[in-house]
Amino acid sequence: MPDRWSFKSTVWPDWCPGCGNYGILTALIRSLEELGVDPSKTVVVSGIGCSGKTPHFVNVNGVHTLHGRAIPFAMGIKLARPELTVVVHGGDGDLLGIGAGHFVALGRRNLDIVVILHNNGVYGLTKGQASPTLPLGSKTKGIPRPNLQAAVNPLMLALAAGYTFVARGYAFEGEHLKTLIKKAVEHKGSAIIDVLQPCVTFNDILTPEYYKARIYKLESDPGWDPVVRTPEEREAKLLRAVQKALEPWDKIPIGVLYADETQSTMEERLSERLKIYPALNPSNSPISGADGGPVISVDDFAKAFSDYIVEVKKTQGRFNLKG
Amino acid sequence: MRRTELSLILGGPQGSGLETAMWILTLSLARAGYGVIADREYYSNIVGRHSYIHMRVSSARRPRSLKLPVEVLVASDAETLFTHFNDIGDGGYLIYDTSIKAKQLSDVPSVEDVTRKRIMSQLSSLGVRGDTDSLISYLASSRSVLPIPIDSVKIFRALSERFKLNAKQASRFSSSILGSALTVVMGLDPEDLEYAVRRRFGARKDLLEQNMFVAQLVGEMVKDYRGIVKLEDPSMNAERIMVVTGNETVAMGKIIGGVRFQSYYPITPAADESIMLEKYEVLDSGKGPVGPILVLQAEDEIAAIASVIGASLTGARSSTATSGPGFDLMIEGIGWAGNNETPVVITYYQRGGPSTGLPTRGGQSDLFNALFSGHGEFARVVLASGDHKEALYDAAEAFNIAEKYQVPVIHLLDKFLANSIVTETLPDFSLVKLERGMRGAEGPGYKRFDLSSTISPRLPLGAKDTVMWYTGDEHDELGHISEDPENRARMYSKRIEKLKLINMEIPSSFKLTVHGHESPDYALVGWGFVKGVAIEAIEQLSSRGLRGMYVNLRLMWPFPTEEFTRLVRGLDPDKIIAVEHSYGVSIADLIAMNTGVRVGKKISKYTGRPIYLNELTEAVQSLLSGRTERAEVSLGA
Ligand SMILES: Cc1ncc(C[n+]2csc(CCOP(=O)(O)OP(=O)(O)O)c2C)c(N)n1
Ligand code: SF4
Numbered sequence: 001m002p003d004r005w006s007f008k009s010t011v012w013p014d015w016c017p018g019c020g021n022y023g024i025l026t027a028l029i030r031s032l033e034e035l036g037v038d039p040s041k042t043v044v045v046s047g048i049g050c051s052g053k054t055p056h057f058v059n060v061n062g063v064h065t066l067h068g069r070a071i072p073f074a075m076g077i078k079l080a081r082p083e084l085t086v087v088v089h090g091g092d093g094d095l096l097g098i099g100a101g102h103f104v105a106l107g108r109r110n111l112d113i114v115v116i117l118h119n120n121g122v123y124g125l126t127k128g129q130a131s132p133t134l135p136l137g138s139k140t141k142g143i144p145r146p147n148l149q150a151a152v153n154p155l156m157l158a159l160a161a162g163y164t165f166v167a168r169g170y171a172f173e174g175e176h177l178k179t180l181i182k183k184a185v186e187h188k189g190s191a192i193i194d195v196l197q198p199c200v201t202f203n204d205i206l207t208p209e210y211y212k213a214r215i216y217k218l219e220s221d222p223g224w225d226p227v228v229r230t231p232e233e234r235e236a237k238l239l240r241a242v243q244k245a246l247e248p249w250d251k252i253p254i255g256v257l258y259a260d261e262t263q264s265t266m267e268e269r270l271s272e273r274l275k276i277y278p279a280l281n282p283s284n285s286p287i288s289g290a291d292g293g294p295v296i297s298v299d300d301f302a303k304a305f306s307d308y309i310v311e312v313k314k315t316q317g318r319f320n321l322k323g
Numbered sequence: 324m325r326r327t328e329l330s331l332i333l334g335g336p337q338g339s340g341l342e343t344a345m346w347i348l349t350l351s352l353a354r355a356g357y358g359v360i361a362d363r364e365y366y367s368n369i370v371g372r373h374s375y376i377h378m379r380v381s382s383a384r385r386p387r388s389l390k391l392p393v394e395v396l397v398a399s400d401a402e403t404l405f406t407h408f409n410d411i412g413d414g415g416y417l418i419y420d421t422s423i424k425a426k427q428l429s430d431v432p433s434v435e436d437v438t439r440k441r442i443m444s445q446l447s448s449l450g451v452r453g454d455t456d457s458l459i460s461y462l463a464s465s466r467s468v469l470p471i472p473i474d475s476v477k478i479f480r481a482l483s484e485r486f487k488l489n490a491k492q493a494s495r496f497s498s499s500i501l502g503s504a505l506t507v508v509m510g511l512d513p514e515d516l517e518y519a520v521r522r523r524f525g526a527r528k529d530l531l532e533q534n535m536f537v538a539q540l541v542g543e544m545v546k547d548y549r550g551i552v553k554l555e556d557p558s559m560n561a562e563r564i565m566v567v568t569g570n571e572t573v574a575m576g577k578i579i580g581g582v583r584f585q586s587y588y589p590i591t592p593a594a595d596e597s598i599m600l601e602k603y604e605v606l607d608s609g610k611g612p613v614g615p616i617l618v619l620q621a622e623d624e625i626a627a628i629a630s631v632i633g634a635s636l637t638g639a640r641s642s643t644a645t646s647g648p649g650f651d652l653m654i655e656g657i658g659w660a661g662n663n664e665t666p667v668v669i670t671y672y673q674r675g676g677p678s679t680g681l682p683t684r685g686g687q688s689d690l691f692n693a694l695f696s697g698h699g700e701f702a703r704v705v706l707a708s709g710d711h712k713e714a715l716y717d718a719a720e721a722f723n724i725a726e727k728y729q730v731p732v733i734h735l736l737d738k739f740l741a742n743s744i745v746t747e748t749l750p751d752f753s754l755v756k757l758e759r760g761m762r763g764a765e766g767p768g769y770k771r772f773d774l775s776s777t778i779s780p781r782l783p784l785g786a787k788d789t790v791m792w793y794t795g796d797e798h799d800e801l802g803h804i805s806e807d808p809e810n811r812a813r814m815y816s817k818r819i820e821k822l823k824l825i826n827m828e829i830p831s832s833f834k835l836t837v838h839g840h841e842s843p844d845y846a847l848v849g850w851g852f853v854k855g856v857a858i859e860a861i862e863q864l865s866s867r868g869l870r871g872m873y874v875n876l877r878l879m880w881p882f883p884t885e886e887f888t889r890l891v892r893g894l895d896p897d898k899i900i901a902v903e904h905s906y907g908v909s910i911a912d913l914i915a916m917n918t919g920v921r922v923g924k925k926i927s928k929y930t931g932r933p934i935y936l937n938e939l940t941e942a943v944q945s946l947l948s949g950r951t952e953r954a955e956v957s958l959g960a
Contacts, residue, residue, distance in 0.1 A: 001788050002767070011803050040789050045633075048795070056792060056803050061784050063636065064794035064804075065629065066659055072626035076633025076641070079617055080584050081785050084637070105622040274615045276605060282617050282639035283783060287581025288757035294579045294719075298752045300608045301579070302563065308571060309749070310353040310522070310564050313515065 001039055007032045009059040015050055020171030020197030020208075024118060025057055027169075027177035028087070032060065035182055042085045045074040047094035049125045051118035051197075054089040068099030071106050074113050081283040082267050085185060088115045093123040096132040096152055106190050107161025111266040114184040115192045117154055120199035121206045128202030135249075142202040154194045155245035155257060159238065164260040165191035166241060170215055171198060172208060173254065183256060189265045196252070211252065218244065218255030228260040325555050327383045329509065330393040332410055333501060334375035334403030336433070337368055340495055343523065344502035345376040345744065346566075347534075350519035351511055353566050353746045356557030358385035360855075362743040362933060364960075367591070367682040372433050373402045375960070380509075382555040385746055387710055387855025390936035391958050394552060395508065397501045399475075401426035401455050402434055405442050406960045408458055411468055416552065417459065418471045418504050418545075420497070428453040471508070471548055475500045478540050486533055496537055503534075503541040510550030513538060565747045569740035572711045572747070573670060574599040576718025577642060578606065578616065579755055582668075584634035584641040586619040586627040591682050592741040593644040593672045624649035628656035628669070635660075635667050636793065638783030640722045642668035646738075647676045647689055654696045657731050661701030663793045664772070664779065664818065666725035666732075666760075670718070673737040673851075675931040684931025685738035687851050688905040690913065693733045694880050702821045704728070705880040707735040709836075709854025711745050713877070719755050724829070727760035728821050729781060735879065737904065739852040739933045765789050770800040774813055777824055822881040834883035836875045837890065839865070843872035845898040845947055846891055848922065850876040850910060852933060853902045860939040869947065876910065882917035897923035900946055902939065904928050925953045932959035 007029045015021045032042065039060040046052040048067035055062025065073045070088045078086045095103050095117050106113065121134040128142020136150040158166045165187040169177040177195065184191035196215075198208045218224045228237045241258035271277045289295055302309055333348075335341050345361050352359050358381045366372035377393070379386045392412035398404040398419040405428050411417060428434065428442060446453055451461045462468035478500055479493040506516050516538055517531070524530040542549070567575075574596045577585070587597040601618035617634075621627040627643045635641040645653065650671050660667050673689045675681025693705050704724050708714035717734055725732040763769055763780025771791040773779040782789055792802030797814060799805040839861040847857045854875045861871035874890060876883070891899055901911040901922045906929045911922035924946045928934045935958050942954040 009803075040787060041785055043784055053804070056794070059790060061790050062792040062794075062802070063633075063784075064792070064796070066655055066795055069625060069629045069656070072621065072629035073633040075619070075626070076584065076586065076630030076635075077637055077784060078633075079619065079630070080634035080639040080641070081637035081783070084785050101622050102626055105626065270617070274604060274617075276612050277615055277617075280612070280615060282583035282615065282634055282641070283637040283785065285583055285614060287583065287640060288759075292756045292758070293752060294581065294755055294757065295613050296579065296606060296608050298749065300606065300613075301575075301752070302749065304603060304606045305565070305575060307522075308565050308567050310350060310566055310746075312356045312562055312564055313354055313512075313518075 005039055005059065007039065007059050009057055011056045013057045014053070016201045018200040019050070020120060020199065021050060021054070021118060023171035023174055024116065024177065024195055024197060025054060027174050027181055028054070028116070029058060031178045031181035031185065032058070034178070035185055037085055041083060043077055043087070045070045045077065045086060045088050047090040047099060049091040049094055049123065051089050051091040051124070052094065068094050068097070068102065070094065071099060071102040071113070071115065075106065075109070075111060078111055078113055079266070080281065082281055086113045087185070088113060090115070090117060091124065092117060092119045092121065092131040092133040092154070096154060096157070100132070103157070104161040107158060107163045109266040110162060110164055110189045110263055112188055113190055114181070115190070116181070117192060117194045118197045119154065119194050120197045120203055122199050122202045124199050124202060138205055140202060141204045153245060154192070156242065158192045159241055159245065159258060162190070163192045164189035164263050165256070166258040167193045167256045168254045169193050169195045170211055170254050171195055173215070176217060176254065180256065183259070187259060189260070189263060214250060214252045215254055216251060218253050218257070224255070226256045226258050228258070228262055231262050234260060234262065326552065327555050328379065328381040328386070329395065329552055329554055330379045330390055331395040331397065331505065332375055332377050332393050332407050333397040333505065334373065334407060335399035335498055336370070336402070337365055337372045337374040338370035339399060340498035341374050341376060344498035345378070347499065347516070347519045347523055348378070348502050348505060349566055349744050349746070350522050351506055351515040352380055353564050354515045354518045355511060356559060357382055357554065358559060358746050360386045360389065360743060360745045362389055362739060364932065365683050373406055375403065375407070380554065382557045385559070386859070387745070388859045388936045389933060391938070395505065397505060398423060399497055399501050402431050404455055404458060405431065405434065408462060409445065410960065411462065411466070414467045416469050416471060416508065417462060418473060418501060418508065419459070420501065421472045421474045422476065423455050426455045471504070471545055473500060473504050473541065473544060478537060481540055482533065482537065485536060486529070496533070499534060500537055500541055503538040504545055506538070507542050507545050508548050508550070508552050510553035513542070561748050563749055565749060566744060567711060567747060568595070568742060568744050569711050569714050569736060570595040570742070571599055572715040573718045573736065574603070575750070576715035578603060579750065579752070580719030580722045581640045581757055582616055582642055582722065583614070583639040584617050584631065585643060586621045586630045587644050588621050588624045588627050588649060590646050590649045592674060592738045593646050593649070593670065595741070596644045596670065624652035625656065628653040628667070631667050632656060632660050632665055635665050636784045640726070642670060642722070644670040644672065646672045646674050647692070648679060650689070650692065650696070657703070658697040658699060658701065659795045660731045661697070661703060661818070662699070662795055664729035666722070666729055668721045668725050668732050668734060670734045670736065672741045673735065681931040683738070685852070685933060686904050686929065686931060687737055688907070688929070690735070690879065690909045693735050694913070700819055702728070702730045702819055703880065704730055704732045704825060704878070705735060706732065707850045707877060707879050708740065709851060709875045709877065711740065711747050712750070714740060715750055716754060717877070723758045724825070727758050728825050729760065729778060730821060735851065737852050771802045772798060772800045772814065774800055774817060777817055777821055826881045826883070829878060831883065831886045834878040834886055836877065837872060838875065839872040840870040841872070844870045845900065845943070846872045846874060846894055847900050847902055847943065848874045848876070848910060848914065849902040850879065852904065856934050856936055856939050857902060859936050860943060863936070863940050864943060869944070871943070879913070882913060884917045887914065888918045888920060891920055895923070896921045898947070900924040900926060900943060902926045902934065904934065923952060926956065927953065928956045930957050930959065935959065
């Protein structure tokens with residue numbers, strides 16, 4: 001890659017003017033710049049929706065997948081080629097509606113992937129229907145009647161699922177969000193940042209003004225320390241993170257709620273079982289020999305699958321050549 | 324009488340060790356040099372429902388089909404006798420556990436009501452009462468069946484005494500007791516049985532001793548019948564024989580073919596394949612470790628296909644395995660792979676649908692689901708395997724096709740193949756070549772969807788100094804979203820026109836195989852598990868003066884239009900018979916759609932059980948001699 005690589009692609013972002021996604025994009029690009037990642041070893045994976053377009057605007061590898069499926073695509077990429085840095089972008093509809101099962105499954109695996117949740121309370125690209133994070137009873141301008149379904153709390157869900165890095169950011173707190181993304185990328189294990197992202201077109205309740213009046217930074221409390229450094233600390237810190245995640249919405253904390261460094265990652269668990277995994281992984285392990293034939297020979301085959309092979313007893317019978 | 328072949332059914336409750344008995348029996352027979360096929364039929368249930376092994380053994384060939392009636396029925400419980408009494412031929416043998424004496428059909432709780440009614444009416448039409456004793460005497464007197472009782476209680480008692488086993492431990496031997504009886508009546512050398520037990524239980528000396536003790540007691544108990552159904556000495560000459568299921572040959576094929584990532588969600592009858600891959604995640608070669616094969620049990624089929632695509636983007640040979648319900652969930656992902664020219668292999672084991680249908684029974688009713696699933700048009704390749712060996716080679720070849728042409732490949736199999744055990748020779752490694760297709764040049768300026776050739780240069784995610792984009796939307800050469808009409812038309816047609824290239828480059832000998840007479844009086848056409856039974860059927864009919872050909876279709880899509888048309892040119896459409904385990908016999912429609920050839924006749928079976936040799940030969944004969952267009956066959960319990 002050239003010395004000065006622009007992490008911003010040349011594709012024009014077609015989001016509505018004033019959309020919170022711009023803030024997230026800028027924070028992402030700046031964090032990648034400051035982390036100095038190799039663009040060819042970095043992959044941004046997204047779902048569908050306004051947020052789903054993010055990879056096209058970033059000058060690193062980008063995989064824009066299917067509605068709700070960014071996490072399993074990312075999982076395959078990361079497991080097959082663990083050297084890659086993998087960052088997922090998805091909307092609240094994407095990650096917590098259609099993709100909720102995958103969202104939970106990633107936490108259980110603690111695979112080293114960062115998930116950035118564009119939380120705007122609505123389904124943006126399909127024009128403003130209620131998303132799983134829109135509070136019960138809210139009537140935003142895109143829906144004809146007040147919301148009948150209660151909101152899921154993404155932070156609580158992530159903590160329950162086993163994410164080892166859980167944070168909340170705000171799209172228009174760029175510096176702060178950039179720092180969160182950097183920390184999430186540096187964290188080993190599954191990381192989620194719930195980013196409050198105003199949808200200025202469809203969500204007339206959770207607006208920039210709304211957030212401006214309520215947001216505060218966890219780091220402003222000098223005693224706030226979310227990092228779990230020993231297993232003994234885990235329970236107390238988890239409980240405090242839960243408390244923060246449950247704070248009523250008149251004051252909204254942003255920052256790192258929980259960062260557990262003591263849990264094994266899926267890569268570590270795999271390496272323990274598959275000793276060759278760190279050196280040989282699915283993407284770089286040779287599959288054929290010099291002659292283009294399989295890497296294993298017929299003798300290797302017979303040895304490996306000896307359980308399935310019977311040595312036929314010499315019979316007295318006549319032999320023909322039918323084989 | 325010297326026989327060259329023997330068919331048998333061994334039945335009992337699910338969970339009573341039938342599977343072990345099947346393996347031991349097959350391994351003993353393989354050791355002795357016989358050819359075997361054994362199909363296992365079972366309910367969607369773990370313990371208690373009726374399950375059975377239907378086996379055909381031959382001294383002259385490796386049989387690839389089953390037939391009814393069988394010469395020997397082995398019943399470890401009353402339900403087996405009630406369910407299968409009609410499957411045993413005149414002059415056959417009934418080996419049964421004496422504990423089934425004096426049982427009423429109405430007292431067997433595991434029999435479904437509809438089944439009970441059906442059996443009852445069969446029995447009463449024969450003038451037999453609904454109990455085991457009258458049924459056994461009916462078989463003996465009206466069908467000349469020889470009953471051979473086995474007193475397993477006596478054997479349990481001796482076992483318990485000698486090895487200090489409790490009742491539960493001893494009862495686990497119920498299927499092997501009957502399995503042993505079979506080896507005696509077949510006159511097998513006890514050494515072969517010992518070999519099989521050793522193979523099955525490995526270093527477990529106690530189990531070996533116990534099994535051999537059982538065999539000895541059973542041998543004494545039925546010594547008068549030793550060798551009454553003895554087969555001729557085997558006349559095949561392989562020194563090493565694989566004893567494998569279809570699931571296993573597919574897993575072996577994938578391993579030979581270089582699979583490096585497999586993700587799956589458990590479903591019958593596909594899951595065993597993934598379990599086997601995980602077991603062999605690292606292999607030893609003379610030159611060091613081979614692998615790893617990373618097997619991920621995903622949270623659902625959607626995640627399975629998505630992670631497989633993700634892994635494939637990094638350059639790993641990646642696949643999943645599923646059956647109907649799971650495939651349905653994967654379709655959106657397959658469309659993404661099609662749009663993004665991403666090689667993935669989907670191993671699709673058909674079972675009885677729709678919905679969860681007959682979860683543990685077979686069928687071939689998903690051909691169109693594989694061919695036409697998904698919205699929009701995109702190139703895909705669909706392969707179907709006709710037998711265990713073909714399944715092995717196809718599993719490896721599927722990756723080559725997927726990577727060379729950058730397309731999803733769907734490999735169609737069925738439950739019959741997946742779960743049946745056969746004796747088969749070892750694969751010929753010289754027939755397997757790994758081809759990875761066109762690779763691009765690394766570095767800035769790389770265009771993943773370069774339009775200057777039908778197959779764009781592929782590079783993996785993570786290639787040095789290279790970035791690339793993918794999207795499910797229509798895209799430009801770089802992989803960015805584009806709705807430009809001209810770009811749309813060029814990308815769209817480039818993707819689809821790969822099919823022409825594929826059809827041109829895949830050898831005709833792979834696309835379809837032809838068996839039997841070259842200038843036949845009639846042709847059978849089919850795919851998948853029909854192959855074995857069809858080939859044997861035309862052989863049998865040929866000895867009755869009917870010269871037939873069987874066309875086994877292997878490349879289902881793109882359809883081998885030219886090859887097929889050439890083959891059946893000159894044949895009267897009414898002499899072409901399509902055979903399928905489905906109601907619609909979809910292969911006939913696929914042929915018509917691609918070739919304009921009208922297939923005049925159809926043979927259909929959709930009971931969830933495989934087509935048997937005898938019913939196929941009868942159906943073919945009656946279709947050829949009569950004016951009816953369609954025959955439905957339905958044998959089997
Ligand atoms: C399977 C499927 N169902 C529905 C859609 C239509 N769809 C496109 S965008 C979208 C909503 C996205 O909302 P969200 O995930 O919250 O992202 P946002 O647009 O708000 O960023 C939906 C439902 C789809 N693409 N795929
Ligand atoms: S609809 Fe909402 S989320 Fe989508 S681009 Fe516009 S403002 Fe942003």
